[in-house]
Amino acid sequence: MTHDGYVATVELDQDAGLFHGEVINTRDVLTFQGHTFIELQTAFADTIGDYIEWCRLRGKEPERPYSGNFTVRLSPELHRRIATAAARSGKSINGFVAETLEHVA
Known part of the structure; x- marks a missing residue:
């Protein structure tokens, strides 16, 4: 799944009845979860927003998804x-x- 250029993988924890997501195209560890796909999408967007705000408050540039240069x-x-x-x-x-x-x- 993707949001604003960030890409996440999703796994289902059947025992807990939760979807767990992890952003895979940053070095920072960003995770989120939800009971439904809609909750998962909302949590993903919230996680990205929170990450960008957290960086702003600390004067840190958020790591952006791949620029296309390497x-x-x-x-x-x-x-x-x-x-x-x-x-x-x-x-x-x-x-x-x-x-x-x-x-x-």
Whole structure:
């Protein structure tokens, strides 16, 4: 499930009759729960709102979901091979890598 770009996994605790959710695209630990799916959705939204407010009160920037940028360290040889393959396909390195990763993710 998602809310404002935050993604959560959900598990059912049958013994307790509760759904438990955990936000998976931040380093901060954000969890929530509800007896019904509607309660779970509301708790998820409340958790995100509370997290953003908690950060604001402490002068901390809330961790935002993935920006779309990441750094990868490569050997010079692999970098050269990727640049060559990208040029052969008429793409930038970034475009080539993004397209390649799209096929395997």
